[in-house]
Amino acid sequence: MRLTTWPEVQRHLAATYDDVKAEPDGVLSVVPLRAAGAGRSAPLQVTRAEVLGATWIEVASVVGSLRYRSQMELLAEGAQLTIGTFCTRDGALVVRQMLPLAGLDVADLDETIRDLVELATRARERMAQTGVPVAPWTLPGARGR
Numbered sequence: 001m002r003l004t005t006w007p008e009v010q011r012h013l014a015a016t017y018d019d020v021k022a023e024p025d026g027v028l029s030v031v032p033l034r035a036a037g038a039g040r041s042a043p044l045q046v047t048r049a050e051v052l053g054a055t056w057i058e059v060a061s062v063v064g065s066l067r068y069r070s071q072m073e074l075l076a077e078g079a080q081l082t083i084g085t086f087c088t089r090d091g092a093l094v095v096r097q098m099l100p101l102a103g104l105d106v107a108d109l110d111e112t113i114r115d116l117v118e119l120a121t122r123a124r125e126r127m128a129q130t131g132v133p134v135a136p137w138t139l140p141g142a143r144g145r
Contacts, residue, residue: 003104006048009057012106013046017113042120044113048101057104059112060089060096061120068132069093077123083115095119 003009014020047058066088074086074093084097097112 001106003106003109004102006055006101009046009048009101009104009109012109016110042117044116044120046113049098051098055101057099057101057109058096059099059109059116060094061116062089063093063095063120063123064127064132066091066093068127081119083112084119093123095123 003012010020010022042061044059044061047060049056049058063086078086084095087094087096095116097116099109099112
């Protein structure tokens with residue numbers, strides 16, 4: 001099945017995942033979820049973005065504080081990723097993936113969500129193993145929620 005509009009994406013997420021919340025601005029949905037069969041969970045933010053005249057879907061999750069990770073280490077890890085990338089947002093380290101909305105296959109969106117949950121969880125586990133304090137899960141851009 002293909003998705004072509006943001007409301008279709010929102011309906012799919014609401015029907016597929018446990019806890020989906022639409023933000024008041026109507027532009028983004030916050031999707032804390034447990035990946036089917038993965039046994040892991042991570043709060044994800046799924047957002048619509050307009051880039052160069054096209055609509056994209058961003059899937060993102062906060063990993064932790066930037067101050068505990070070296071830039072070179074993050075670049076080296078990022079070079080090995082097959083999906084997702086590290087970025088910063090409001091002083092936090094975030095993993096994210098962008099998908100073009102035009103003709104987006106539901107299976108591709110669901111696989112991206114599962115992969116980002118796994119990537120975010122593994123990144124947080126690696127941080128914890130090195131003694132870095134790992135704060136409770138938060139959503140990208142969510143301060144004090």
